[in-house]
Amino acid sequence: MAVYTDVSDEDLAAFVAQYDIGTVESCKGIAEGVENSNYLLQTERGPFILTLYEKRVDPNDLPFFLGLMDHLAARGVKCPTPIHGRDGRALRELCGRPAAITGFLRGMWPKRILPYHTGELGKAMAEMHTAAADFALRRPNNLSVAGWRPLFDRCAEAADTVQPGLRDTIARELDVLEARWPHDLPTGVIHADLFPDNVFFLGERCSGLIDFYFACTDAFAYDIAICLNAWCFEADWSFNVTKARMMLAAYRKVRPFSQAEYDALPVLCRGAAMRFLLTRLYDWVNTPEGALVKRKDPVEYLRKLTFHQTVPGAGAYGLDPVVAA
Numbered sequence: 473m474a475v476y477t478d479v480s481d482e483d484l485a486a487f488v489a490q491y492d493i494g495t496v497e498s499c500k501g502i503a504e505g506v507e508n509s510n511y512l513l514q515t516e517r518g519p520f521i522l523t524l525y526e527k528r529v530d531p532n533d534l535p536f537f538l539g540l541m542d543h544l545a546a547r548g549v550k551c552p553t554p555i556h557g558r559d560g561r562a563l564r565e566l567c568g569r570p571a572a573i574t575g576f577l578r579g580m581w582p583k584r585i586l587p588y589h590t591g592e593l594g595k596a597m598a599e600m601h602t603a604a605a606d607f608a609l610r611r612p613n614n615l616s617v618a619g620w621r622p623l624f625d626r627c628a629e630a631a632d633t634v635q636p637g638l639r640d641t642i643a644r645e646l647d648v649l650e651a652r653w654p655h656d657l658p659t660g661v662i663h664a665d666l667f668p669d670n671v672f673f674l675g676e677r678c679s680g681l682i683d684f685y686f687a688c689t690d691a692f693a694y695d696i697a698i699c700l701n702a703w704c705f706e707a708d709w710s711f712n713v714t715k716a717r718m719m720l721a722a723y724r725k726v727r728p729f730s731q732a733e734y735d736a737l738p739v740l741c742r743g744a745a746m747r748f749l750l751t752r753l754y755d756w757v758n759t760p761e762g763a764l765v766k767r768k769d770p771v772e773y774l775r776k777l778t779f780h781q782t783v784p785g786a787g788a789y790g791l792d793p794v795v796a797a
């Protein structure tokens with residue numbers, strides 16, 4: 473579950489009184505999610521989401537995340553809109569944690585991925601990349617190539633307890649990624665965690681994106697690589713090129729690819745698999761039994777990485793070559 477901080481009725485009423493959203497009718501903890509405490513807050517004016525930011529979110533990053541949601545919502549991207557209090561602030565403190573209220577986004581995330589989902593995802597992701605082009609703030613991606621080895625160093629000892637040989641496999645792959653990582657691709661704001669549980673649908677249409685708390689400034693194509701990993705593998709670990717093709721074609725209709733992005737896609741997919749392998753491995757070996765944090769399986773991303781290591785080029789992801797203008 474993801475309710476790490478309990479909020480008393482009195483504290484909640486005093487907090488909500490700072491906004492023009494009416495009085496509280498109910499407030500229920502939301503079980504889904506990993507990082508923060510989320511509540512479904514019902515007031516006289518309708519449903520809202522109350523989030524208390526937990527230890528893993530750096531409070532210094534919150535103006536970037538909330539400012540980004542404000543910026544995107546103002547440009548028509550469907551995402552939660554931060555609610556500003558009467559003093560103009562969206563970010564304040566509740567129960568000793570940074571906290572914010574955002575608008576409630578209608579829809580549900582898809583539990584079974586079908587090709588139309590990835591098509592909608594590709595379009596929504598490209599629209600988000602484009603809409604954020606004039607967002608003034610920057611946030612470096614601390615979970616990109618420079619951050620992986622230090623993260624690995626903090627969990628390498630225990631890697632072989634998850635799977636024999638994992639420590640060597642990761643060490644060798646990091647050598648490759650550090651040598652081949654592209655540093656000059658088109659860059660802007662990326663979501664960086666656009667997994668199915670962060671993309672809502674109403675019927676066959678994407679109704680919006682949530683959970684911008686890993687968003688950062690990085691290569692657009694790296695966001696695509698994260699999505700190819702998160703959306704296009706089947707339960708038997710086979711890669712579904714139809715889903716990938718739908719995603720990439722829809723993305724390209726909104727934001728065309730450069731030749732450099734096309735060429736970099738296989739190494740970016742390897743890097744994206746490494747990023748989630750490492751954060752999951754770190755959580756796996758550092759989360760005590762019985763802790764509230766949900767652990768996700770690192771081996772899933774080892775299998776995905778193994779697939780990407782065999783890929784000869786971007787065509788294997790269903791991406792048609794770039795046609796010179």
Ligand SMILES: Nc1ncnc2c1ncn2[C@@H]1O[C@H](COP(=O)(O)OP(=O)(O)O)[C@@H](O)[C@H]1O
Pocket residue numbers: 474502504505506507508509510521552574575576577578669670682683684685
């Ligand atoms: N703006 C929103 N509108 C509707 N539901 C939301 C919204 N934000 C979060 N949720 C609900 O809370 C859950 C956890 O949110 P998420 O941001 O993914 O948490 P975490 O950052 O802790 O992983 C989501 O799966 C969804 O059910």
Ligand SMILES: N[C@@H](CCOP(=O)(O)O)C(=O)O
Pocket residue numbers: 505506507665667669670683748751752768
């Ligand atoms: N998507 C990450 C974990 C982050 O979880 P979220 O609930 O914040 O999206 C993973 O699958 O490892």
